[in-house]
Amino acid sequence: MIDQPQNMSCDEFQDRMAELIGSGENASAHPHIQQCALCRALLNDLETIAEAARQLFPVVDPPDTLWEQIESAIKQEDKPGPGDKSTKESTPVK
Numbered sequence: 001m002i003d004q005p006q007n008m009s010c011d012e013f014q015d016r017m018a019e020l021i022g023s024g025e026n027a028s029a030h031p032h033i034q035q036c037a038l039c040r041a042l043l044n045d046l047e048t049i050a051e052a053a054r055q056l057f058p059v060v061d062p063p064d065t066l067w068e069q070i071e072s073a074i075k076q077e078d079k080p081g082p083g084d085k086s087t088k089e090s091t092p093v094k
C-alpha cells in the first residue's frame with residue numbers, strides 16, 4: 001500500500017496523516033515522522049485535536065442523542081454543586 005515510505009514527500013505524508021490517525025494507526029511510528037521534524041510537529045497538533053475529538057465523540061458515527069448527552073453534561077457542570085436547592089425544578093433522571 002505504501003511504497004517506500006522513507007521517500008515520501010511531506011505532501012504525500014500529510015495526505016495520509018489524517019487517514020492514519022483516523023484509522024487508529026500509530027502515525028508517530030511512520031518512517032516519515034521519524035525523519036521529518038516538520039511533519040512530527042504537525043502530527044502532534046493533529047493528535048491533540050484528534051484526542052480531544054475522541055473524548056467528545058467516542059463513537060465513529062455519533063447518534064443524534066449524543067448532542068443531548070453533551071448538552072446535559074454541560075448543564076451538569078453549570079450546576080451550583082452539592083447542597084444546591086434548585087434541583088427540584090429539573091431532577092435528572094437516574
Ligand SMILES: [Zn+2]
Binds near residue numbers: 010013038
Ligand atoms: Zn514531512
